[in-house]
Amino acid sequence: MTQTFDVFIAGAGTAGIAAAGFAARRGAKVLLVDGAERIGGTLFISGGNMSAGGTRLQRQRGINDSAEDHFQDIMRISKNTADPAIARLAVAHAADTIHWLLDIGLELLPDMPVITYGHEPYSVPRTYWGPELGVSILKTLSPWLQQSIASGAVDLRLRTKLVGLRQDRERNVVGAVIKGPDGVHRDVTASNYVLATGGYTANTHLYPMLNHGHPLYALGYDHSQGEGIVLGVGAGGYVRGGEMFLPTFGGVRDPDRPGYYKGGCA
């Protein structure tokens, strides 16, 4: 039997959790599936560093900053290669995102914000993270999502993968096929379909195909297999930005895991 929702979301990482929680709070009935046994995705290994200009934390410390200064710094550091439309969108919402996370309980290290040196440094302290890095963010988002699960607005299914998209003659996506832990394929329909299955840095075959032949030596999350990208491209979408490939982190190849490296440094 086909189940119907307002919003279907594949992937319960940073993007999928936020999409599900906000859609639910705006009245939608949401199905959120994740192939892993727990939510969080790449947040388990992420540094959890977030940058934002014009926050109340900066004001409290007398740091003069704004979304516009943040944007100008991004263009300077990227030597004008950043997509200005995307950069403007990101900086415009960055301070509000930090404030929202703080309001729902995010704990930050006491000396935040700081200047970091993982990339060419910003001109002012503008970067924030918690004591458990990406996990600090997850520990904030989990109870926030749980409220929508408890209210029945979000149906969360773990160990459940998106395995196919159904399309009509005009190639509109009209259904999703999911596979649960019992191995059974089920049809789902929704008014909106969100692919939030993350990246592909655990897929040694897909990685060189999308990065001009560069081989994969990654520190990615095991579930970052690019499955949503493959399905999205198959449905008529496209991937862009491969020409911007820029390897910046280094480490030592892991002899036990081909395609992975151990540790890392900037």
Ligand SMILES: Cc1cc2nc3c(=O)[nH]c(=O)nc-3n(C[C@H](O)[C@H](O)[C@H](O)COP(=O)(O)OP(=O)(O)OC[C@H]3O[C@@H](n4cnc5c(N)ncnc54)[C@H](O)[C@@H]3O)c2cc1C
């Ligand atoms: C080592 C490392 C450090 C990083 N540090 C930072 C940092 O300091 N600051 C920063 O801003 N960014 C950082 N990043 C990047 C950042 O963590 C990611 O960009 C972000 O977490 C991606 O979120 P996402 O929701 O798009 O994808 P993910 O978090 O990868 O979530 C995707 C989810 O989809 C699920 N999934 C995959 N395929 C399927 C399928 N077919 N069906 C159902 N579910 C599926 C996965 O299990 C996963 O839970 C770092 C990344 C790495 C690897």
